[in-house]
Amino acid sequence: MYQKFFQIRKKNIEAVKDISFQIKKGDVVGLLGENGAGKTTLLRMISTIMQPSEGNIYIDGINIHKEPMKIKGKIGVLFGSETGLYDRLSTRENLAYFAKLHGLSKHETQTRIDYLSVRFGMKEYLDRRVGAFSKGMRQKVTIARTLIHDPEIILLDEPTTGLDITSANMFRELIHQLRKEGKTIIFSSHIMEEVKQLCQSIVMIHRGQMIYNGTTEDLYKQEESNDLNYIFMSLIVRGVHS
Amino acid sequence: MTWYIFQKELKDSLRDSKTILLSVLLPIVFITGMLFFTEKMMSDTDEQIKVAVANSTDKEILSWLKEIKGLELIPSANPLKMVVDGKANVAFSADADFSLQLKDKKIPKVLFQADPTSTKGGNAQEKIANAFTLKKDKLVQSRLLENNIDPKEINPFQINMKSISKGDDQSLYIISIIAQLIIVLAVLMGGIPAANDLFAGEKERKTMETLLMTPVHRIHLIVGKWLTIAVLSMISGVFSVISFILGVNLFTEKLAIALKLDQNVSFFTISLLVGIIFFALLVSSVQIIISLFANNLKEAQNYITPITTGAMIPYFLLIGVSVNELTTTHFLIPFLNIYALIKQLIYGIYDINSILLVSGSSVVFIALSFFIAYTMFMKSKWVLGKN
Numbered sequence: 001m002y003q004k005f006f007q008i009r010k011k012n013i014e015a016v017k018d019i020s021f022q023i024k025k026g027d028v029v030g031l032l033g034e035n036g037a038g039k040t041t042l043l044r045m046i047s048t049i050m051q052p053s054e055g056n057i058y059i060d061g062i063n064i065h066k067e068p069m070k071i072k073g074k075i076g077v078l079f080g081s082e083t084g085l086y087d088r089l090s091t092r093e094n095l096a097y098f099a100k101l102h103g104l105s106k107h108e109t110q111t112r113i114d115y116l117s118v119r120f121g122m123k124e125y126l127d128r129r130v131g132a133f134s135k136g137m138r139q140k141v142t143i144a145r146t147l148i149h150d151p152e153i154i155l156l157d158e159p160t161t162g163l164d165i166t167s168a169n170m171f172r173e174l175i176h177q178l179r180k181e182g183k184t185i186i187f188s189s190h191i192m193e194e195v196k197q198l199c200q201s202i203v204m205i206h207r208g209q210m211i212y213n214g215t216t217e218d219l220y221k222q223e224e225s226n227d228l229n230y231i232f233m234s235l236i237v238r239g240v241h242s
Numbered sequence: 243m244t245w246y247i248f249q250k251e252l253k254d255s256l257r258d259s260k261t262i263l264l265s266v267l268l269p270i271v272f273i274t275g276m277l278f279f280t281e282k283m284m285s286d287t288d289e290q291i292k293v294a295v296a297n298s299t300d301k302e303i304l305s306w307l308k309e310i311k312g313l314e315l316i317p318s319a320n321p322l323k324m325v326v327d328g329k330a331n332v333a334f335s336a337d338a339d340f341s342l343q344l345k346d347k348k349i350p351k352v353l354f355q356a357d358p359t360s361t362k363g364g365n366a367q368e369k370i371a372n373a374f375t376l377k378k379d380k381l382v383q384s385r386l387l388e389n390n391i392d393p394k395e396i397n398p399f400q401i402n403m404k405s406i407s408k409g410d411d412q413s414l415y416i417i418s419i420i421a422q423l424i425i426v427l428a429v430l431m432g433g434i435p436a437a438n439d440l441f442a443g444e445k446e447r448k449t450m451e452t453l454l455m456t457p458v459h460r461i462h463l464i465v466g467k468w469l470t471i472a473v474l475s476m477i478s479g480v481f482s483v484i485s486f487i488l489g490v491n492l493f494t495e496k497l498a499i500a501l502k503l504d505q506n507v508s509f510f511t512i513s514l515l516v517g518i519i520f521f522a523l524l525v526s527s528v529q530i531i532i533s534l535f536a537n538n539l540k541e542a543q544n545y546i547t548p549i550t551t552g553a554m555i556p557y558f559l560l561i562g563v564s565v566n567e568l569t570t571t572h573f574l575i576p577f578l579n580i581y582a583l584i585k586q587l588i589y590g591i592y593d594i595n596s597i598l599l600v601s602g603s604s605v606v607f608i609a610l611s612f613f614i615a616y617t618m619f620m621k622s623k624w625v626l627g628k629n
Contacts, residue, residue, distance in 0.1 A: 044451075047455050048455065049451060049454045049455055049622065049626070050622050050626075051622070068457075069457050069459070072455060072456060072457035073457045075455065077451075077452070077455045079448060079451060079452075083448075084447065084448040084449045084451060084452035085447075085449065086449060087447075088254050088257040088258060089250075089253075089254060089257075093250075093253075097250050098452070098456065100243075100246055101243075101247075101453070101456035101457070101458050102456055102457060103457065145452070
């Protein structure tokens with residue numbers, strides 16, 4: 001069970017304010033909002049690299065900003081189209097580096113690299129430098145890097161943005177598989193259809209404030225509609241006026 | 243963990259062509275160019291100087307000119323035009339009846355003209371003026387004797403000027419200023435690509451974010467990166483010293499004679515190595531601050547260029563200071579102290595106190611700059627950038 005209540009200020013602007021929600025283990029949660037709503041800031045705070053100015057985030061009862069090292073190993077993060085890979089290193093070197101940083105032994109690293117290279121079809125280019133890869137190839141290496149330490153919680157920030165249809169579908173399939181494996185996933189998106197397909201629950205954010213938190217089923221019942229686009233817009237209007 | 247991060251960063255940096263270019267190739271090209279230029283400049287002093295002499299010049303004066311070594315006399319109807327056209331270094335003319343006027347105790351005139359911006363022309367003018375002054379002094383003496391006047395009457399005392407150096411002072415001075423420039427520049431430049439890439443570059447590519455999400459304490463990350471930059475700076479510095487010594491001995495004559503390292507090679511090597519190591523550690527921590535200050539690679543390059551240029555200011559401040567004038571203060575001020583140390587070593591002064599002063603002062607400033615860098619690295623604002 002994860003409990004969160006936090007906010008962050010950037011100078012006089014409150015990037016995220018009064019957000020509080022819980023996520024059950026194994027849930028896939030969609031973080032919905034327009035560009036600049038505060039989704040990335042929220043994910044950065046959950047990933048421990050940013051500190052909220054007020055409030056706390058707990059994972060398994062641990063305050064992640066007080067004891068970040070206990071939690072970091074449990075989280076895998078992927079920030080959108082930014083692959084975050086070392087171009088002059090090969091796929092294997094990139095994966096081995098992050099495995100080591102996550103404290104994996106040589107044997108564990110080798111096993112994980114073998115498993116992930118088969119899973120994502122990367123065997124052919126395991127020993128080639130990443131700098132010369134296509135966007136699709138880089139994306140696969142990035143996912144493998146995110147999963148190298150077999151994290152329990154996976155944070156994905158707009159993972160399908162900028163991808164072609166095939167790569168985006170591959171990503172959606174991956175989220176399905178990870179869900180089956182019992183991983184807890186929080187992924188941000190502004191593509192309503194994607195969220196509808198993949199998520200059991202939704203957190204909607206507008207201008208840094210939460211306007212909905214609950215299951216998709218409850219949301220459809222509450223709003224008497226299955227059209228997420230329509231629901232999102234009407235919640236924004238109501239949220240702004242409330 | 244620090245060691246592992248250092249190994250990875252070093253491997254990554256060495257695969258960057260910019261690092262190889264700035265750490266290895268640039269010092270070779272720079273050193274070779276500097277040495278060839280210097281050697282040519284010094285050998286130019288032995289070259290024949292072209293003097294355009296007016297056709298009407300008196301024969302006796304002509305014979306005086308012929309006595310001066312290193313002059314090539316070119317008869318000309320218009321000597322000044324030859325200098326203006328660049329065909330001669332000095333234009334010389336004298337009264338046609340110079341000897342006759344001398345005999346008649348009149349005052350004949352000689353005129354030599356040169357371009358004031360030409361070093362060669364200026365040197366030639368000085369050379370001819372000195373030779374003619376000697377002739378004039380002899381004439382004065384003989385005339386005084388003719389009139390039964392002791393020449394001592396007009397020379398009440400003598401002025402003697404001597405250099406305290408026993409060897410080739412000029413060559414040693416040139417070696418010292420080139421060595422300071424080359425070694426310090428090499429250390430400064432050697433770590434720049436890595437410093438820019440490992441902080442500003444990683445921010446831009448978002449690998450920094452990924453790194454910070456791993457369960458590794460930031461002190462391991464920054465120390466690993468810091469050591470990488472410092473080692474690359476050291477490699478560049480050491481490489482420049484080797485290239486410089488080889489270059490001097492292989493490509494130069496006068497400089498090679500002046501640079502005598504056989505007297506105390508081990509002290510020279512160890513002292514220089516200590517100086518380079520401390521300087522590299524200091525420079526790399528300053529470069530980390532600059533790189534953290536920048537949001538991307540381009541910004542980092544823009545910031546680092548003027549700051550690197552600023553690091554050359556102590557070099558110019560020290561150019562006019564002789565090795566005997568160096569004081570404790572010179573060895574305590576960061577950046578200035580490395581120039582002072584190199585200067586002292588080139589002049590063959592092996593002083594353990596200087597090394598200790600440089601090391602002690604460097605440790606203080608390294609600790610200070612690294613503390614600033616670490617504080618910045620702990621804050622999201624600096625480590626992740628504006629975006």
